[in-house]
Amino acid sequence: MIIYKSENEIEAIRRSCQIVAKVLYELGEMIRPGIKTKELDLYAEKRAEEMGAIPAFKGYRGYPSSLCTSVNEVIVHGIPSSYALKEGDIISLDFGVLFDGYYGDAAITYPVGKVSPLAMRLITTAEESFFKGIEKMKEGGRISDISHAIQECVEKRGFSVIRHFCGHGIGLSLHEEPQLPNFGLPGRGPIIKRGLVLAIEPMISAGDWHVRILEDNWTAITKDRSLAAHYEHTVALTKYGVEILSEMEERRVSFPKENQYA
Numbered sequence: 021m022i023i024y025k026s027e028n029e030i031e032a033i034r035r036s037c038q039i040v041a042k043v044l045y046e047l048g049e050m051i052r053p054g055i056k057t058k059e060l061d062l063y064a065e066k067r068a069e070e071m072g073a074i075p076a077f078k079g080y081r082g083y084p085s086s087l088c089t090s091v092n093e094v095i096v097h098g099i100p101s102s103y104a105l106k107e108g109d110i111i112s113l114d115f116g117v118l119f120d121g122y123y124g125d126a127a128i129t130y131p132v133g134k135v136s137p138l139a140m141r142l143i144t145t146a147e148e149s150f151f152k153g154i155e156k157m158k159e160g161g162r163i164s165d166i167s168h169a170i171q172e173c174v175e176k177r178g179f180s181v182i183r184h185f186c187g188h189g190i191g192l193s194l195h196e197e198p199q200l201p202n203f204g205l206p207g208r209g210p211i212i213k214r215g216l217v218l219a220i221e222p223m224i225s226a227g228d229w230h231v232r233i234l235e236d237n238w239t240a241i242t243k244d245r246s247l248a249a250h251y252e253h254t255v256a257l258t259k260y261g262v263e264i265l266s267e268m269e270e271r272r273v274s275f276p277k278e279n280q281y282a
Contacts, residue, residue: 021197022189022196022197022198022210022216023189023191023192023196023197024213024214024215024216025191025215025216025217025256026215027258029122029191029217030215030217030256030258030263030265032120032121032122033122033123033124033190033191033217033254033256033265034124034256034263034265035119035120035122035124036073036117036118036119036120036122036123036124037124037125037126037254037265037266038124038265038266038268039068039071039073039117039119039124040115040116040117040124040125040126040254040266041126041266041267041268042067042071042268043064043067043068043115043117044113044115044126044127044128045268046063046067047060047063047064047087047113047115048113048128048130050063051105051111051130051131051132052105052132052133053104053105053106053107053109053132053133054104054105055104055105056100056101056102056103056104056105057089057091057098057100057101057103057105057111058100058101058102060087060089060100060113061085061086061087061089061100064086064087064113064115065078065086065087068086068115068117071119072119073117073118073119074117074118074119075087075115075116075117075118076116076117076118076123076124076125076194077114077115077116080194083097083099083238084099085099085100086115087100087113087114087115088112088113088114088115088127089101089111089112089113090111090112090114090239090248090250091103091105091109091110091111091112092109092110092111092247092248093241093242093245093246093247093248094112094239094240094241094248095112095182095184095185095223095225095231095240095241095242095248095250096112096114096185096223096240096250097114097238097239097240098112098238098239099236099238099239105132106132107132107133107134108132108133108134108135108136108139109131109132109135110129110130110131110132110135110139110142110143110247110249111129111130111132112127112128112129112130112248112249112250113127113128113129113130114126114127114250114252115127116194118194121192122191122192123190123191123192123193123194124190124254124265124266125190125194125219125252125254125266126219126252126253126254126266127221127250127251127252128147128250128251128252129142129143129146129249129250129251130143131143138226138247139226139247141177142179142224142225142226142247142248142249143249143251145173145174145177145179145224145249146174146222146223146224146249146250146251147251148173148177149169149170149171149173149174149202149222149224149251150170150220150221150222150251150252150253152169152170152172152173153166153167153169153170153173153202153220153222154166154220154255154262154264155169156168156169156206157212157216157218157220157255157257157262158212158257159212159213159214159257160211160212161211161212162206162207162208162209162210162211162212163198163200163208163209163210163212164201164204164205164206164207164208164209165206165207165212166200166218166220167200167201167202167203167204167206167209168203168204168205168206169206170202170203170220170222171202171203171204174202174222174224179224179225179226180224180225180226180227180228180229181202181203181222181223181224181229182202182223182224182225182229182231182242182248183201183202183203183229184230184231184240185221185223185231185240186199186200186201186202186221187199187200187201187202187218187219187220187221187252188200188218188219189216189217189218189219190217190218190219190254191217198210198218200218200219200220202221202222202223202224212257213257214257214258214259215256215257215258216256216257217254217255217256217257217265218254218255218256219252219253219254219255220252220253220255221250221251221252221253222250222251222252223248223249223250224248224249224250225242225244225246225247225248225249226246226247226248227242227244227245227246227247228242228243228244228246230242230243230244231243252266253265253266253267254266
């Protein structure tokens with residue numbers, strides 16, 4: 021069952037999301053060759069707690085860390101470790117918190133130093149497809165309208181949409197109905213209504229869309245080992261239209277698009 025949110029509930033989710041946004045922005049400032057993914061995880065956990073929030077992922081279904089750090093061919097759920105980032109890597113940071121009873125969730129893929137043109141196009145396409153998706157988040161539309169817009173954008177750029185994972189509703193629980201695939205035909209699924217809050221999260225690859233789960237039962241990689249990118253925001257449909265709740269009010273969570281090519 022889809023739980024539509026009141027204005028007060030949306031504001032509560034926004035407060036949670038703003039903590040997520042701040043942490044992801046600060047983590048982005050730390051991304052450089054040589055930093056270990058475990059260092060990023062420890063920082064995210066500490067900063068969330070300093071702001072009065074509880075990291076949402078740690079312990080969720082047994083996940084061992086507060087932050088998901090997915091490097092290169094890792095699509096999602098990469099577990100922080102002693103791995104030190106290298107020049108030319110790309111890393112997806114996925115983070116969520118629980119604050120005053122409500123969850124916030126977002127993700128972004130950052131380049132590590134100068135990256136290949138292919139890697140940068142993949143990162144920018146993941147972001148672009150998210151914005152194409154929210155253009156379809158309109159009252160009276162259907163959930164799959166968002167899915168179709170994401171898929172169409174990604175495939176026009178020559179990339180693939182990962183089909184094993186999807187976006188989701190969010191609020192009092194980290195994962196609520198409806199599920200939101202990043203592919204499919206338009207005009208299907210539940211009708212979009214005011215009060216709908218979604219974590220919309222395109223996950224895409226430079227190669228094939230098939231997935232392999234590693235022995236830790238969390239880390240999901242592209243089966244063909246092609247690069248993967250992930251972009252996510254928590255968004256709400258309000259009387260003013262679509263609002264991105266996890267976008268920093270002071271400064272947008274994003275990466276510089278210039279001077280990043282090898």
